[in-house]
Amino acid sequence: MSSPDPQVRAARNQSTSSASPAGRGPVVAVTGAAYGIGALLTEQLAASDEVKQVVAIDERRGECAAAQWHILDVRDPAIADKLRGADVVVHLALDLDLETDAAARTAYNVRGTQTVLTAAAAAGVHRVVLCTSAMVYGALPENELPLSEDAELRATAEATGVGDLLEIERLARRAPRAHPGLNVTVVRPAVLVGGTDTALTRYFESPRLLVVAGSRPAWQFCHVEDLCSALEYAVLEKVDGELAVGCDGWLEQEEVEELSGIRRMELPSAVALGAAARLHRIGLTPSPAGDLAYTMYPWVVSGSRLHDSGWRPQYTNEEVLAELLEEVSGRHTVAGRRLGRKDATAAGAAGATVALLGAAAVVRRARKARRRI
DSSP states (O other): OOOOOHHHHHHHTGGGOOOOOTTOSOEEEEESTTSHHHHHHHHHHHTOTTOSEEEEEESSOOSOTTSEEEEOOTTSTTHHHHHTTOSEEEEOOOOOOTTSOHHHHHHHHHHHHHHHHHHHHHTTOOEEEEEOOGGGGOOOTTOOSSBOTTSOOOOOTTSTTHHHHHHHHHHHHHHHHHSTTOEEEEEEESEEESSOOOHHHHGGGSSSEEEETTOOOEEOEEEHHHHHHHHHHHHTTSSOSEEEEOOSSOEEHHHHHHHHOOOEEEEOHHHHHHHHHHHHHTTSOSSOGGGGGGGTSOOOBOOHHHHHTTOOOSSOHHHHHHHHHHHHTTOEEETTEEEOHHHHHHHOHHHHHHHHHHHHHHHHHHHHHHHHO
């Protein structure tokens, strides 16, 4: 993901802090600093007058020349030596890639977080900032609009990566008890947009927006620049605890369709969920059926703790949706599976969906036939 112009970024994040004498702020270590959100945050902190030094940790060197780089895997216990002298660690070395083997992804995410928390405590770090997702609240028909930060985490492990995030949340709660003196802040963004690839961003690559009959979607987005400014707030200890971050308010499904110009395809719940489960089970799509719940029911967050501390998002839901649609322009996804240009042209808009649903039905009939033999 490319980083925005430093002057634009400084203007957008002006509200995050007032200038202080250079060199008096914390030393901040960032894991996963070479790519994505980690790279953006590393540059932002390195340019801040309120940060003394940035220590960047990743398996390859990134582009921020102002940071002090250490090249290693976050699961390596030797990371404790690299964290000595740091005041704050922001742990962003997570693998939430849709195409990664689920067992390997969990092993990396959970072991990496365990190692970083233990190493931070051993190195004398006083604060660790973790980033999960507002998905941990769960997408449920009875959810309040919006949810407070203190709402119960009712997600299950049925959606991509959510099981890992729930385990990271449990590690975050246990860490201060296991390591007295270590404070842990957890930041939970809404649907993240800006160089990201998730089941939820792929939803907008489809030729039709799948709507499950009887569902009540509510869309709230979070721009990566707003996430970075919220993380900086946590780094500078302007706010702590469990923080939800996103644009103010939300968009109803009808508003999303009007703004995007993409028409809906409505399916009964049993058909949509059953087909999603079968397609994932036979390897046709990377997204399990659990991902579909986040397009069916609300999981909008209030972000009240950040708001009370003076933080405000710089983007609206409408602006972030427009940027997302521009990012995904030219991509073709059906049921979470990316199609090549030739596949998309041959299948057609509705035809591709019917083909995938039909493939699942054929597989089911074949399995039933085998069982009868």
